[in-house]
Amino acid sequence: MNAPVLSDTLLRILADKEAEVRTRSAATPLDEMERLARDADKPRDFTGALCNAVAEGRIGLIAEVKRASPSGGLIRDPFEPATIAREYEAAGASCLSVLTDAPYFQGAPEHLAEARKACKLPVLRKDFMIDPWQVFESRTMGADCILLILAALSDAQANELEDVARSLDMSVLAEVHDERELERALGLNTRLIGINNRNLRSLRTDLATAERLVPSVPADRIPVAESGLRNPEDVRRMANVGARCILVGEHLLRQPDLTAAARAMVEA
Numbered sequence: 538m539n540a541p542v543l544s545d546t547l548l549r550i551l552a553d554k555e556a557e558v559r560t561r562s563a564a565t566p567l568d569e570m571e572r573l574a575r576d577a578d579k580p581r582d583f584t585g586a587l588c589n590a591v592a593e594g595r596i597g598l599i600a601e602v603k604r605a606s607p608s609g610g611l612i613r614d615p616f617e618p619a620t621i622a623r624e625y626e627a628a629g630a631s632c633l634s635v636l637t638d639a640p641y642f643q644g645a646p647e648h649l650a651e652a653r654k655a656c657k658l659p660v661l662r663k664d665f666m667i668d669p670w671q672v673f674e675s676r677t678m679g680a681d682c683i684l685l686i687l688a689a690l691s692d693a694q695a696n697e698l699e700d701v702a703r704s705l706d707m708s709v710l711a712e713v714h715d716e717r718e719l720e721r722a723l724g725l726n727t728r729l730i731g732i733n734n735r736n737l738r739s740l741r742t743d744l745a746t747a748e749r750l751v752p753s754v755p756a757d758r759i760p761v762a763e764s765g766l767r768n769p770e771d772v773r774r775m776a777n778v779g780a781r782c783i784l785v786g787e788h789l790l791r792q793p794d795l796t797a798a799a800r801a802m803v804e805a
């Protein structure tokens with residue numbers, strides 16, 4: 538059912554992720570992982586941080602910590618998650634997003650733990666969630682929010698993963714690419730609706746995606762414009778259609794002065 542909208546890359550990522558979860562859950566079974574998750578420090582309020590920014594008339598920036606990506610290749614080298622986190626925080630970012638997928642994004646659980654320890658910001662684990670085991674694992678890494686990519690999940694899966702996250706007091710960012718997925722996302726409890734400007738088939742970004750979809754997000758939800766934002770003008774384009782929260786990675790990470798680049802987006 539998902540096949541037509543997904544690129545070969547995405548299909549490969551999801552197949553690999555299934556194998557990864559199988560191996561890792563053999564080492565730490567579900568009940569053990571759940572116990573570790575419930576024993577972890579309390580989560581930081583990810584949704585609240587974005588709401589505060591918007592209430593204060595600022596842009597709610599989720600600033601991404603990402604070494605590489607399938608579309609961008611190696612993005613930042615040397616790559617120091619703790620330094621990056623501190624620079625984003627100094628710029629006025631509301632939250633962080635940290636890639637933990639190793640094979641395709643050169644991410645690692647340690648990147649999330651190091652970034653979170655270096656600042657006070659709530660952190661999204663940016664990875665491909667398909668199994669409740671991973672939600673518990675995310676919490677043990679310190680994650681305060683998980684990503685649910687609706688194109689990669691059935692409604693039953695998305696509901697189950699969201700329930701686990703909510704039971705751990707974590708936020709959920711539901712990611713959509715089209716009207717149908719948006720409709721499905723509105724069936725979840727979460728207020729955070731990510732509109733991904735990246736086309737899952739071509740892997741190209743087009744801000745027209747968010748421009749088309751954000752106006753259909755009901756007022757009680759919080760639209761987050763994701764991917765392909767390169768400058769303050771792009772941020773204003775998103776804000777103009779009603780997305781005052783944004784998720785930005787590659788553009789920021791390619792700048793030598795991260796704080797200045799992130800501040801320019803927050804103050805757009």
Ligand SMILES: O=P(O)(O)OC[C@@H](O)[C@@H](O)c1c[nH]c2ccccc12
Binds near residue numbers: 601765766784786
């Ligand atoms: O680096 P960009 O173009 O600013 O995009 C950030 C973020 O939206 C992107 O990394 C992303 C959005 N959804 C994802 C799902 C998986 C991996 C990565 C992503």
